[in-house]
Structures are given as structure tokens and as C-alpha cells.
Amino acid sequence: MIKIAQISCGTEYSGIQNEIEKAAEMVNAKIIFPDVPLDYIGETAEITGFDVQSAGLKLMFARARALVEGLVDADAVFLTTCFRCAEGSLLKNEVRRYLQNNSDIPVVMYSFTQNTKRDELLTRMEALQTIAEKKQLLARKRQEGLTLGIDSGSATTKAIVMQDDEVIGTGWHPTQAVVLSAKKAVNDALKTAGVTLKQLDSIGTTGYGRRTLGKHYKANLIQEELTVNSKGAVWTADCQDGEATVIDIGGMDNKVITINKGIPDSFTMGGICAGASGRFLEITSNRVGVDITELGELSLKGNHKNVNMASYCIIFGIQDLVTELAAGVSREDVAAAACYSVAEQVYEQQLQEVDIREPIIQVGGTSLIGGLNKAFEDILKIKPIVPKYSQFIGAIGGALLTSAYIGEE
Amino acid sequence: MKVAIFPPNSLILADLIERSGHEPLTIMKELSVRVRDPEIDSPPLNITPEDSSRGLKYASAEAPSGVRGRLAVFGPIYEEADAIVALKNSPISFGCLGCARTNEFLLYMIHSSKKPHIILEYPSSEEETICIVREILDFLKRMDNND
Numbered sequence: 001m002i003k004i005a006q007i008s009c010g011t012e013y014s015g016i017q018n019e020i021e022k023a024a025e026m027v028n029a030k031i032i033f034p035d036v037p038l039d040y041i042g043e044t045a046e047i048t049g050f051d052v053q054s055a056g057l058k059l060m061f062a063r064a065r066a067l068v069e070g071l072v073d074a075d076a077v078f079l080t081t082c083f084r085c086a087e088g089s090l091l092k093n094e095v096r097r098y099l100q101n102n103s104d105i106p107v108v109m110y111s112f113t114q115n116t117k118r119d120e121l122l123t124r125m126e127a128l129q130t131i132a133e134k135k136q137l138l139a140r141k142r143q144e145g146l147t148l149g150i151d152s153g154s155a156t157t158k159a160i161v162m163q164d165d166e167v168i169g170t171g172w173h174p175t176q177a178v179v180l181s182a183k184k185a186v187n188d189a190l191k192t193a194g195v196t197l198k199q200l201d202s203i204g205t206t207g208y209g210r211r212t213l214g215k216h217y218k219a220n221l222i223q224e225e226l227t228v229n230s231k232g233a234v235w236t237a238d239c240q241d242g243e244a245t246v247i248d249i250g251g252m253d254n255k256v257i258t259i260n261k262g263i264p265d266s267f268t269m270g271g272i273c274a275g276a277s278g279r280f281l282e283i284t285s286n287r288v289g290v291d292i293t294e295l296g297e298l299s300l301k302g303n304h305k306n307v308n309m310a311s312y313c314i315i316f317g318i319q320d321l322v323t324e325l326a327a328g329v330s331r332e333d334v335a336a337a338a339c340y341s342v343a344e345q346v347y348e349q350q351l352q353e354v355d356i357r358e359p360i361i362q363v364g365g366t367s368l369i370g371g372l373n374k375a376f377e378d379i380l381k382i383k384p385i386v387p388k389y390s391q392f393i394g395a396i397g398g399a400l401l402t403s404a405y406i407g408e409e
Numbered sequence: 410m411k412v413a414i415f416p417p418n419s420l421i422l423a424d425l426i427e428r429s430g431h432e433p434l435t436i437m438k439e440l441s442v443r444v445r446d447p448e449i450d451s452p453p454l455n456i457t458p459e460d461s462s463r464g465l466k467y468a469s470a471e472a473p474s475g476v477r478g479r480l481a482v483f484g485p486i487y488e489e490a491d492a493i494v495a496l497k498n499s500p501i502s503f504g505c506l507g508c509a510r511t512n513e514f515l516l517y518m519i520h521s522s523k524k525p526h527i528i529l530e531y532p533s534s535e536e537e538t539i540c541i542v543r544e545i546l547d548f549l550k551r552m553d554n555n556d
Contacts, residue, residue: 049520049528052513086510089471094517111471348462348470 002029002132004125005074005105007063007095009056010082016116020078023121027129034063034072050094057081057091064095068102075132076106078125083111096266106131106265124269127226131264137404138227138263141240145201145406148189149232149398150182150217151225152209155251155278156365159185160395161193161200162403167389167396169193175251178209179216186217204228204402206394220405225394230257230264232397233361236387243357247376247384248393249346249366251278256350258357268350276345278366280314284338287321288331292369295335299371302332304340312345336371343375351380360384363393410552413487415495415519415528416512419504422494425542429549434486456482468514479511484518492552493519493526494545503531525552 004024011017024031036044036059044062045051052058060081066072079096081088092109099107108124110116131138143162151158153175159182161169171188173181190196204221205213206228214222233246240262248255254270254277270276285295307329309320321334362384366372368391377383389396410431414422418436426433440455456478464477467484483506487493496503497516506512519526527548532538 048517050513050517053509084471086473086476087513090468090476090510090514093469093472348465352465352469 002075002129003032003073004029004076004078004128004132005034005063005067005072006031006078006080007034007060007067008078008080009054009060009088010085011080011112014082014112014114014116016112016114019116019118020080020121023118023125024078026118026122027126029076029125029129031078032072032074034066034074036062036066036071040066048094048098050091052087052091054087057087060091061095061098064099067105068099074105076128077108078110078128079107080110080112083113100266104260104265108267123224123226126224127264127267130223130227134227135263137401138231139261140231140401140404141235141262142403143235143400144403146195146199147202147204147399147403147406148186148197148200148217149228149395149400149402150186150203150205150207150213150219151228151392151394151398152178152182152205152207152213153225153250153365153394154208154253155282157181157185157207157209158392158395159189160389160392160399161189161195162396162399163193167392169195170389170392172391175209178212182209182213182216201406202402204398206398219402220408221398221402223398223401226255226257226267226269227264228397228401229255229363229394230259230267230397231262231401232393232395233257233363233387233390234259234262235396235400236363236389236393237359237361237385238387239359239361239385245354245357245360247346247351247360247362248364249276249278249342249362249372250364251282253277254346254350254364256346256354258354266354268354270346270350276312276342276349277314278364280317280342281338281366281369281372283314283318284321284335287318287325288335290331290335295338296368296370296372298332299335299339299369300374302330302334302336302371304333304337304375306330306333307337309337309341312341317341336375339369339371340375340378342366343372343379347376347379356380356382358382362386363390365391367391410491410549411489412549413490413493414504415493415497415515416499416504416506417483417486417515418506419496419499421503422496425545426494426549429546431549434490436482436486439482439486467518473510476508476510476514479506479508480514483511483515487515487518487522487524490524492549493522493524494548495519495526495528496531496541497528499531525555 171185
């Protein structure tokens with residue numbers, strides 16, 4: 001059982017402490033609170049120079065310092081404060097930087113509300129647990145044998161067959177019923193690879209439907225998408241040795257993951273607003289009358305500055321685009337504005353929470369939309385790498401990691 | 410030498426820096442850049458709408474826009490400076506940012522800065538004032554000698 005140090009302010013007065021502990025329990029982890037002497041709290045404020053008013057926040061920095069100085073032992077850190085607390089958000093970000101600069105403990109941040117439920121925390125806890133407990137597995141660089149990876153995403157289900165570190169079969173199907181969609185994607189992947197299910201040495205599943213599919217296919221590896229996708233991303237981009245940042249914008253959510261030597265050490269997940277997801281671009285493509293596969297090319301011909309967008313929201317944002325189309329703005333400009341809106345929202349809400357490390361690897365289905373790549377390049381002033389099979393990284397990560405289980409029951 | 414001050418709109422501190430032969434970096438100068446910039450259509454009230462987003466360099470999206478907007482103006486001042494002189498816990502009339510959270514963060518930024526800096530407590534008597542002025546002038550002199 002791994003120990004996750006909770007460094008937080010306000011959870012005990014927000015009615016969510018139980019949810020945090022239950023989420024940790026579900027991934028076989030234990031929440032601990034680093035104990036520090038009273039003097040240590042004031043001393044930390046003096047040493048760091050961050051003299052906040054709230055004592056709970058002062059305690060947070062002291063607890064982080066205790067971990068860095070080795071006074072308390074923990075495998076991972078869950079860093080959390082109340083949503084919309086100004087002082088909390090400023091300090092939380094600095095505590096995260098402090099931990100990342102001075103230790104190799106994986107950290108995940110979260111801003112909670114009174115409605116925070118264990119399911120929202122589960123993927124984060126599971127990823128923390130994986131990073132802390134399965135470093136050996138995540139350090140695997142090569143795929144071996146004949147393996148299948150299935151990524152059951154919210155919008156599409158992807159399947160990949162790999163043999164001796166090469167992709168030999170791919171399958172893709174829109175996600176409807178989880179098992180049915182997976183069967184179609186898997187059949188396509190097996191067919192293009194020219195192999196049968198029985199010949200496979202090992203199977204790995206990831207994504208929203210990973211547990212259902214894991215049970216159905218008797219998978220050797222059932223793993224959340226944060227660690228699996230990051231593995232797939234660094235494999236496809238051939239960046240397994242140094243540092244990297246993965247931007248993964250999927251059908252209904254988005255993730256930004258920082259990586260060191262092929263292992264994720266910090267991440268942030270969106271999911272509050274679909275305006276920063278592939279769904280927003282899908283609706284836009286319907287509105288401008290092109291297939292989603294043509295939206296990228298169309299958007300590269302437009303200029304986002306010609307469109308007045310007042311909202312990132314999937315509803316109000318689309319409303320703005322429709323109004324602009326009606327006012328005579330070109331389809332190209334509207335497509336470019338939609339891409340820019342997604343990139344800007346990911347930048348403002350996700351990328352600010354991680355230290356951006358080059359190269360930036362852009363993956364997920366949306367990475368194939370050229371206008372979105374350009375929007376990220378404009379905003380970040382760094383050209384993202386879009387590797388081959390960028391839309392299949394979850395399935396590739398699954399196929400790669402599951403090869404560690406070949407020969408095991 | 411460019412010397413940033415805290416509070417960044419303190420006329421007294423700016424004057425002290427100037428009298429000792431250095432260039433004080435102040436908010437007034439930073440805001441006037443925005444007012445005179447021909448690329449900006451109409452002079453903004455302190456910051457432009459983009460500044461709040463620029464403040465994301467210092468604080469996350471969750472931080473209030475007013476904090477981020479302030480940091481977009483004040484943050485670059487401390488980055489540009491060769492040295493920093495700060496007086497903490499000063500009264501409003503001495504200089505003020507109007508936001509306790511920004512004050513806390515900027516003092517933290519100054520404290521963690523690798524640039525030469527001095528952080529002093531605002532004086533409460535004439536004797537303390539004399540001491541503080543002397544400490545600031547000594548600090549600046551040391552910086553001069555290092556140059």
C-alpha cells in the first residue's frame with residue numbers, strides 16, 4: 001500500500017475529506033498528513049518568504065518542506081485547496097513548484113468544491129498510485145511479443161496490435177456500446193495485422209471503458225489513461241529519455257502531462273468544460289459544413305482574429321460562431337477561431353498548472369487538426385511534435401506496457 | 410542600476426533610489442507605457458484586457474483576474490530589475506497595490522529572487538526611519554561596489 005501525503009487547506013470544513021480517503025482506498029493507497037512541529041510552520045514562512053494570512057495554508061508549505069527535508073516519508077502528494085480561494089491558488093502553485101524542484105515525488109493538484117466526489121478523484125489517485133508503485137513498469141521502453149492495446153475513449157475506441165516494437169495493426173470505431181465498439185475496433189486491428197485473438201501474448205486496456213473491456217478480454221493490464229497515454233506519446237514521438245510535455249485533447253476531456261525519462265511526474269486533467277475538447281471542434285465542423293477530418297485544413301486558411309468570441313463554453317462559444325457566420329465572417333475564420341479557442345482554454349486552464357518542458361508532444365484525435373497545432377504554436381511559441389499514430393497513443397501505450405506481463409497469469 | 414521597489418508605487422522609495430543615482434522601476438512608468446503605446450486603441454485603465462491572461466505566467470487560472478492583472482504589470486518590473494528594495498507592512502499612504510494577496514505573492518517573489526534584494530519592516534519611529542534609510546543606502550552602495 002502506498003502512502004499519499006495530503007497537503008491541503010479546507011477539506012475538513014468542506015465535507016469532502018471522506019471522499020478523498022475513499023478514492024485513495026479504492027486504489028489501495030493510504031492518505032497521510034505530514035506532522036510538523038508548531039515552530040516549523042512559522043519558520044517555513046520565514047524561510048520561503050511566502051507569509052500568507054491563513055494558518056492552514058502556512059501549514060501546507062511547512063508540510064511540503066517536511067517531505068522535501070525527509071522528516072516525513074510519502075510516495076506521492078495530493079495537493080488541494082478550495083476552488084476559488086485566491087490565497088490558496090497562489091500558494092498551491094508555489095508549493096507544487098517547490099516540491100517538483102526539490103524532490104522526485106509525483107504531485108497532483110486539485111481544486112475542490114463541496115460537490116467533489118470520489119469518482120472525480122479516482123483517475124488522479126490511480127495515476128499517482130501507478131507512478132509511485134509501478135516505476136519499473138513505466139520505465140519499459142520496448143514492446144515485446146505480440147500484444148493488443150485497447151483504448152476505450154469517450155468519443156472513439158481505438159485498438160492497436162504491436163509485434164516486436166512495431167505497430168502492425170490499427171482499428172478505430174466511434175464509442176457507442178463499450179464492448180460492441182471495442183469488438184469492431186479490435187477486429188479491424190487484428191485483420192490489418194493478419195493475426196487472431198488467440199495468437200496474442202498479452203492484452204492491455206485503458207480509457208473510460210477499461211474495466212469493462214479488461215473483464216471482457218481477460219486483459220493482463222487494466223490501467224488509467226494518464227500513465228498509459230503518456231507512455232504511448234513518448235514512444236510514438238521517440239522521446240523516451242529526456243523531458244517532455246504531452247498535450248492530449250480527447251473527445252470529451254483533456255490532459256497535460258509532464259514527463260521525465262518516459263515516466264509522468266505531474267499532470268493536470270480538464271473535464272469541467274467540453275469547450276476545451278474535441279467535441280467543440282466536432283460541433284464547429286458540423287456548423288461550417290465540413291467533415292471533422294477537413295476542419296484542420298479549413299482552419300489553416302483562416303484568421304481567428306477576425307472572429308469575436310466572448311466565451312469558451314461549448315454552448316455560448318458555438319453561439320458566438322453562429323452569430324459571426326450569420327454576420328458574414330468566412331468559414332475559414334470561424335474554423336480558425338474554434339481551434340484557437342480550444343488551445344487558449346487548455347493554455348489558461350491546464351498548461352499553467354505544469355512547468356512546460358520541451359518538446360511538446362500533441363496527441364489525441366484532435367492532434368490531426370492542423371489549425372489546433374498552429375494555435376498551440378502561436379500561443380506557446382513552441383512548435384508541437386505530432387507523431388505518427390498520435391490518435392492511437394492510448395492503445396499503443398496499452399500494447400507496450402502489457403508486454404511486461406507476457407507469460408504471467 | 411535598475412532598482413525595483415516594493416510597494417512598487419512608493420514615491421518616497423522611488424525618490425530615495427533616484428537621489429542615490431539609480432533608476433527606480435515603478436508602476437507609474439510601467440502603466441505609462443500602456444497609455445502611450447500607439448498600438449493600443451484607447452488608453453486602458455491600468456491594464457489591457459490581455460494583461461490578465463499574461464498574468465498566468467505568475468499565477469494559475471484559478472487566481473482572481475485582478476491578482477493576475479496586477480502581476481502582469483508588477484511581475485516584469487521585478488524581472489527587469491538589477492536589485493530590489495522592499496518595505497513590508499507599510500501604511501496605505503506610503504504606497505499600495507490595493508490587494509493583500511498580490512502583496513503576499515510579490516514579497517514571496519522578491520524573497521525567492523536570485524537578484525540582490527533587501528526586505529525591511531516599515532519603520533515606526535524617527536530613529537527606525539533613519540536606520541532604514543541608512544540600510545537602503547548601504548545596500549545600494551554595496552551593489553555599486555560589486556559593479
